[in-house]
Amino acid sequence: QEITVTGTVTDVDGAPIPTVNVIEEGTSNGVITDFDGNFEIVVPAESTLTFSFVGYSSKSVEVNNQSTINVSLASDQEALDEVVVIGYGEARKKEVTSSIATVDGDDLEKITTGNPAEALQGRASGVQVISQGGAPGAAPQILIRGITTFNNDKSPLIVVDGVMLPSGTNLNFLNPRDIKDFQILKDASASAIYGSRASNGVILITTKRGKFGKAVFTLDVSSGISNIERIDMANSQEYARVVNERRLNDGQEIKFTEEEISEFGNGTDWQKETLSDFALVQNYNLGISGGGENVKYLASLGYFEEQSHYQKGFRKKLTGRFNVDFQISDKLKLKQDLSPRFERWEDTPNLFYNTLRIEPLTDVYIPIEERDGRNEFSIYGRSGIGVPNPVATVSRVFGGINYFGLFTNTQLNYKPVEWLDLQTQFGFNFDTNRRDDFNPSFFIHPNEQNLINNVFRRITTNSDWVWNNTATYKNSFGEHDITFTAGLVLDEQRYNYVSAFREDIPGQTEELRYIDAATGENRSVGGNESVRTMFSYLGRLMYNFKDRYFLTGAVRRDASSVFPDENKWGTFPSISVGWSIADESFFNIDDIDALQLKAGYGQLGNQNINPASRFFGIGDSNYAFGGERVVTNTLNRFGNVDLKWETVEDINVGIEGAFFDNRLSLSVERYKRKSKDLLFQVEPPNYTGIPGTIAQNVGSMESEGWDASLGFSGGKNKFTYSINTNVSTNESRLQDIAPGIEELLGQQRSDLGNRFLKISRPGEIAGLFYGYESSGLFQNQTEINSHSGETGSLLQPNAVPGDLRFVDKNQDGVLNDDDLTIIGNPFPDFTAGLNMDFTYGNWDMSMQWYGVFGNDIINYTNLFGYSALNDVNVRAGALDRVWREDNPGADFPRLSALDRNQNYQRPSDLLVEDGSFVRLKNLQVGYNIPLEGVNKLRISISAQNLFTITDYSGFDPEVSAGGDVINGYGVDYASYPLTRTFLAGLNFSL
Amino acid sequence: NDFLDQPLRGQQELDDFFASGEASERFVNGIYQKVNGEGWNQINFFRTINEMATDDQWSGNTEQPRADITGIAHYNVFPGSAYINSFWEHNYIGITRANLALDQISEVEMDEDHKARLLAEAKFLRAWFYFELVKNYGGVPIVTTWDELFEPEVYQYTRNTVDEVYAQIEQDLTEAVNVLPLKNEYAPSDYGRATKGAAQALFGKAYLYQEKWMEAEAMFANVIQSNQYQLEENFADVWKPNNRYGVESIFEVGYINNEQFPNIGGVYSTTQGSRADLGWSWGTPTSNLENAFLAEGDSIRLRSTIIKHGEPVFGDPEVTSFDAAPTRNKSGRINRKFYVPTADRPEPYQIGQHPLSHIHIRLADVLLMHAEAAYFNGNESAALQSLEKVRERVDLELDDNLNGTALRDAIWKERRLELALELHRLYDLRRQKVNGTPRISMIMGPNGSFVEYNLNENDDPFENSNMGESMDKGILFDQSIHMLWPIPPEEIQLSQGSIEQNPGY
Incomplete structure (x- = not known):
């Protein structure tokens, strides 16, 4: 029938x-x-x-x-004939002899985030994505194959549809939905074509384009709530007992009588007062795409919003994208892309540290009867120990930024003959933002006051352009394939700003928070511009013989305006080879579908320093003579006239294969990267009278490791699965510094005597934790007496039982800063990702796991959490965790107000904890509703960061103090933790 | 190539800067900034902590006792105190500014007299900074040129000896004294600049600290005989708001009130003010100091030195019962010298905007140093003469028969009373010796007189009712350690250990 x-x-x-x-x-x-x-x-x-x-x-x-x-x-991802973007061109995957990882845009869409980098975490080996917390708009740091530079910016070069963006570009500006795929160029043979911009790796982002066919309309919605972790802090009674015990232990009088304590309630729960349980996240995307023979188009509109858990703080983003392809004639093709964006950010307070420190005895507000004559910002309680009231601080946040950005990309291709492709491309990236601040006048206490209100506005504009011109010759001669590309590139990055500040607005209402309304004498204006330009030649030859033996050689010559004339030019060559063994006639194993060996070498550069680094600049300030102000001039910029390129050399070898009808794929790579002439911000000794740092070319670093990934996929009947896992290891070591400099320090803390928490020394991993090693607590005076040098002098004469025993590391019989030593390594032994996708009929499920193993964290809240340093609050249960004669097994030293043993005035391993964790980053379940006349109707629910398995006691083991990775990574000052988010989603296509 | 040539924008380059006398003068103005530093704590607050480490002041603020302030005052010294660190750092920034000025200005085409004066001002200031360093830290590395900062060896400097630092100070001051104008040779708009008198006074002080009594006496005599300075008639007028560059002032930072530029006004009125009077109560006067005035019958200076809780403020008719917040500060006493009377307070009354100058050297100080130097030279009659001038103003008799150690002790006592709370005391107690033992060792330490007074005799109701600061202040003093402050640990780290720590820290 x-x-x-x-x-x-x-x-x-x-x-x-x-x-x-x-x-x-x-x-x-x-x-x-x-x-x-x-x-x-x-x-x-x-x-x-x-x-x-x-x-x-x-x-x-x-x-x-x-x-x-x-x-x-489904698109045929596994095939080696797949075309990948390689920078100024494309190549078949099989021809790629360098290390390139691809992450598909579809994978990113499973996570609802404002920043595509967040969704990259755990997706590709060799790519470490370090979260910067869960505040709205927080931008994760991406590290490709570790660190080879001490320069501030370690993030990869971002190239969108062929247009290089300025270093340090935050991926926030892209709508993840517009991304077709990421190509991550991990080794020098892949990225040397980007020369001096590429030493931290390159991420090529390709956006979606219209396809031949009927117009397709899509609507995607996901919306939900996020919830935030809290830490249990002591209530009033426990706090008061801790404060008393600190004093009693030093023979001082108690601060609270037992009678007073018994009348205390729980006191103020400051986390509850400042943080709401839930915050809103929403994401809407609308798209239409299609095309005929001559014109293809894609238009999309996206809206993303996330709220903070404080009363203030959000990010709202509206993005558009219009990508159009014109086939003007057989030989001439034009692409025109336009992507505007508008964002509004309200400042998110970062008060976690003070929220933990402020004592529970302080009330949020003063009594109503005392509020007479006080404005709305002055009705808050004053902490008895001087920690600013966090609720009051939140009430005074009136800052935010508006962004407008426009990215345009015009590309013209002319193919006069089949074997020649001439291309010119002009990309322009314009971004302007306006920052507004209002600081209300208030009076809580002489030390917590601002008697005169003020307004501030700053308008910043970045206008960057890149002009790429390339010619590509591609031809075959029998079994020889040749592709040759030559190019010339110009780019310019221009930054400028203007700002204004003035005091004293007659009122605090919203409509008066403008500079024009201010009347005060105290005012200031600012404005400046900075420009960096670069001029480059490039060439690349790709050759293959019999589609089995592959060779790629490339060279780029860059000249950069940031270096003095004699050092402007740099040359960056690379070469790589590949061999497809499975294609050899002698190789005949049925279960092996593909097997390829590859090796590459190349050199890259780094020029990412402040363009003003080579200049000595004069600033001005004020002094008074004869009762009148006089202008002073001082040297406030110390430059270096000998600056030159930082260079990275890189070797990569790898093997990849596909087995069992392409159901299993495997890739293993080994790399070693070595940098020299590092661009360093050297901090000279203070006796030079040079404040801050000076850029210098000194020293070298080495980064090495393994990248491995393994994937299975298959299915039976209505069930399909795909499981991909990847593991990366990396060690980034400092090799040399400048002659005479034996260590580099970072993360200076005034609480710890202005000592530094991080150190980098030649031959060691860069950015280790540095401090005193301790070996338990003194249990009795005998132990203190026996803790002595060879001459019998006590190492810690001020110690009493319950104090920390510090190790005389250099065994010189004296305990002092010569005994500082390595107390931890913030960098993991390895990181791993596990991504699983299943479908069963109309159902689908995906899971994304991410794990970090073997890293240490400095939990800075340990400085007060069990010591009540300066009488701040402690963690709940602290009384049970501090030493006492009847609690000899405690982990933390006895409470002490004077702390004459300096338990908490020196950096020590008391602050260090294991930071390993495994996190379920995303769990999503979806169902496709079959419906007549509809291409797709899918509903889904998902949970992001549902749970984390860790021993770490802080908010979140994924921490960074921000700023420079070497000196910031793994240091936890209690900042905004990643949040747990629950979402419902809808995908509709017509 | 034009495309690749991007200059420094929005800022003048050093290479183009030193083109005129005006620019040179503005640069020298910038060196003066580091005498007290900008902001409230950069340099000057460290001097207050020093005073807290004597018998004249408590740490004071019992609401926010801090290891890096209170601890130092109690000789439980926290080497990494930000104040110890920034004092070091900012004095050296001043030195480098002076070195650059000396390097550049000598090449500028300008009026030769003006040039010579600017160079001499830079030398005076460089000597000032090194003196501040050597007093507090002992021998420190000496940097005297701009060019050496660009040699690799600069990263490996070690500490010079105390003698070498003083030799450097003497050399700079010799040149400064020869060139700098007298106070009355300056236009009033230039008051506050280094004068010949200031350089001689500083020079004399540097001699005094080295116990070069002959040279010191001669140098102080130059100042006294210059006819540029005289004692204020009323002791109360020495520290009067808006009495800038008064007749007694030899070197001062002339603070003014300027709402728009809040770093050119005074800070002490806030940092040392009562917590009930918009102040922070750091460095409150001790009852021990008050007793010293009472024992001497010195009511004129007492009322202009200490304000006591519940009593009227001398010179401020609007305050009949002062609130010194004794539950929030140790002694219920406040430093009158840095107090701004109600009528003189600008609106708003804010830190960094107090129109009360900070006098570093004044004639009474020079007279007493002269007396001290003269005494040690055996010139007792000259000593008595200078001492008498100081006592005369405050209606105190002088026993003309004083001689020997009694005269010495009278001079020392006079310094305490005359200069109380003016931030000289710690240095005096360290350098003044009895049979080779520094006086600080007799006052502080487990058997020190101040410690014993507080633990056994003190019956002051304020000091005994607020134990937020412990009574045993000074008990931890150890002469083998505390005659100098620690080198900032940061500096030891930044110098890779080539700068060595002082003993005991």
Whole structure:
């Protein structure tokens, strides 16, 4: 019995695919889909239909008497013929002899985030994404294969559709939905084509474009709430007992009588007062795309919003994208992209540290009867120990930024003959933002006051352009394939700002918070501009023989305006080779579908320093003579006239293969990167009278490690699965510094005697924790007496039982800063990602796991959490965790107000904790509702950061103090933790 | 190539800066900034902590006792105190500014007299900074040129000896004294600049600290005989707001009130003011100091030195019962010298805007140093003469028969009373010796007179009712350690250990 079957063939996004072959299996009976992806075929009721199309995996469906069969085809990812973007060109995956990791845009879409970098975490080996916390708009730091520089910016070069963006560009500006894929260029043979911009690796982002076929409309919505972790702090009674015990232990009088304590309630729970349980996240995307023979188009509009858990703080982002392709003639092609963006940010307070420190005895507000004559910002309680009232601080936050950005990209390709492609491309990235601040006048206490209100506004504009010109020659001679690319690139980055500040607005209402309303004498204005330019030549030859032996050689010559004339130019060559063993005639193992060996070498540069680094500049300030102000001039910028490029040398070897009908794929790579002439911000000794740092070219670093990834995929009947896992190891060591400099220090803390928490020394991992090593607590005077030097002098004469025993590391019989030593390593032994996708019929589920193993964290809150340093609050249960004669097994020293043993005045391993963790980053379950006339209707629920398995006692083990990775990573000052987010989603396509 | 040539924008380059006398003068003005530093704590607050480490002042603020302030005052010294650190750092920034000025200005085409004066001002200031350093830290590395900062060896400097530092100070001051104008040779708009008198007074002081009594006496005599200075008629007028560059003032930072530039006004009125009077109560006067005035019958200076809780403020008719917040500060007493009377308070009354100058050297100080130097030279009659001038003003008799150690002790006592709370005491107690033992060792330490007084005799109701600061202040003093402050640990780290710590820290 024959029936008529109709249906639509779409891709996974629901876009119809025209000209798909639909064939009755085992016969020659077949049709192709029309422009809208529709087909109609007459076949036996019990037959099987096969759907196939170039670039997609074929699919067979049993007809089973159904008259409607809608099919979606997955793109053929595994195939080695897949084309990847390699920078100023494209290549078949098989031809790529360097290390390039691809992350598909579809994978990013599973996570609802304002920043695509967040979704990259755990997706590719060799790519470490370090969260900067959960505050709205927080931008994660991306590290590719560790660290080879001490320069501030260690983030990779971002290239969007061929346009290089300024270093340190925050991926926030992109809508993750607009991204087709990421190509991450990990080694020098891949990235040397970007020369001096590429030493931290390169991320090539390709945005989605319109495809030939009927217009497809999509709507994607995900919306939900996030919730935040809290730390249990002591209540009033426990706090008061801790404060008393600190004093009693030093023979001082108690601060609270037992009678007073018994009348204390729980006191103020400051976390509860400042943080709400839930905050809103929402994400909406609208798109339309399609095209005919000559014009293809894609238009999208996205809105993303996230709220903070404080009363203040949010980020709202509206993005648009219009990508149009014109085939002007057979030989001439034009692409024009336009992507505007508008964002509003309200400042998110970062008060976690003070929220933990402020004592519970302080009331949030003063009594109503005392509020007479006080304005709304002055009705707050004053902490008895001088910690600013966090609720009051939140009430005074009136700061925010508005961004407007416009990214345009114009690309013209002319192919006069088949083997030559001439291309010129102009990318322009304009971004202006306006920062507004209002500081209200208030009076809580002489030390917590601002008697005169003020307003501040600053307008910043970045206008950057890149002009790429390339010619690509591509031809075959028998079994020889040659592709040669030559290019010339100019780019400019221009930054400027103007700012104004003035005091004394007659009132505090919103409509008066403008500079024009201010009347005060105290005012200031500012404005400046900074420009960096670069001029480059590049060339690349790709050669392959028999599609088995591959060779790529490239060179780039850059000149940068940031260096003095004699050091402006730098040359960055690279070479790599590959061998596809599986294609050899002698190689004949059925289960191995592909097996390729590759090796590459290259040099890269780094020029990412402040363009003013080579200059000595004069600033001005004030002094008074004769009762009048006089202007003073001082040297406030110390430059270096000998600056030159930082250079990175890089070797990469790897093997990759596909097995068992491409169901299993494996890739293992080993790399070593070595940098020299590091651009350093050297901090000279203070006796030089040079405040701060000076940029210098000194020293070298080495980064080495393994990247491995393994994937399985397959399925049976209605069940399909795909499991991908990756593991990365890295060690980034400092090799040399300048002659005479033996260590570099970072993360200076005034609480700890202005000592530094981080140290980097030649031959060691850069950015280790540095402090005193301790060996338990003194249990009695005998132990203190026996803790002595060779001459019998006590190492810690001020110690009493319960104090920390510090180790005389250099065994010189004296305990002092010569005994400072390594007390921890913030960098993990390895990081791993595990990504799993399952489908069963209309159901789908995905999980994304991420783990970091073997790293240490400095939990800075330990400085007060069990000591009540300066009488601040302690963690709940602190009384049970401090030493006392009847609690000799305690982890933390006895309480002491004077702390004559300096338990808490020196950096020590008391602050260090294990930071390993495993986190379920994302769990999503979706269901496709089959519906007539609709390409796709899917609903889903998901949970992000659902749980974290860790021993770490702070808010969140994924911490960074921000700023420079070497000196910031792994130091926890209690900043905004990652939040747990629950979302519901809808994907609709017509 | 033009495309690649991007200059420094928005800021003048050093290479183009020193083109005129005006620019040179503005640069020298910038060196003066580091005498007290900008902001409230950069340099000057460290001097207050020093005073707290004597018998004249408590740490004071019992609401926010801090290891890096209170601890130092009690000789439980926290080497990493930000104040110890920034004092070091900012004096050296001043030195480098002076070195650059000396390097550049000598090449500028300008009026030769003006040039010579600017160079001499820079030398005076460089000597000032090194003197501040050597008093507090002992021998320190000496940097005297701009060019050496760009040699690799600069990263490996070690500490010079105390003698070498003093030799450097003497050399600079010799040159400064020869060139600098007298006070009355300056236009009033230039008051506050280094004068010949200031350089001689500083020079004399540097001699005195080295116990070069002959040279010191001669140098102080130059100042006294210059006819540039005289004692204020009323002791109360020495520290009077808006009495800038008064007749007695030899070197001062002339603070003014300027709302728009809040770093050119005074800070002490806030940091040392009562917590009930918009102040922070650091460095409150001790009852021990009050007793010293009472024992001498010195009511004129007492009322202009100490304000006591519940009593009227001398010179401020609007305050009949002062609130010194004795539950929030140790002694219920406040430093009158840095107090701004109600009528003189600008609105708003804020730190960094007090129009009360900070006098570093004044004639009474020079007279007493002269007396001290003269005494040690055996010139007792000259000593008595200078001492008498100081006592005369405050209606105190002088026993003309004083001689020997009694005269010495009278001079020392006079310094305490005359200069109380003016931030000289710690240095005096360290350098003044009895049979080779520094006086600080007799006052502080487990058997020190101040410690014993507080633990056994003190019956002051304020000091005994607020134990937020412990009574045993000074008991931890150890002469083998505390005659100098620690080198900032940061500096030891930044210098890779080539700068060595003082013993005991």
